[in-house]
Amino acid sequence: MFGVILAGGSGTRFWPRSRRQVPKQLLPIGNSKTLLEN
Structure with a gap:
């Protein structure tokens, strides 16, 4: 199992x-x- 932290912000790295x-x-x-x- 892997933990993923999605913090606030504009998400430019996922654009x-x-x-x-x-x-x-x-x-x-x-x-x-x-x-x-999941």
Whole structure:
């Protein structure tokens, strides 16, 4: 198990994947599930 900390901010390192319409929590990371689904 790995811990991921998503702190506040504009998410420029995840751009263009993370935008206002798709926040970091809703991005699929690793497998096809989002962080909230795991």
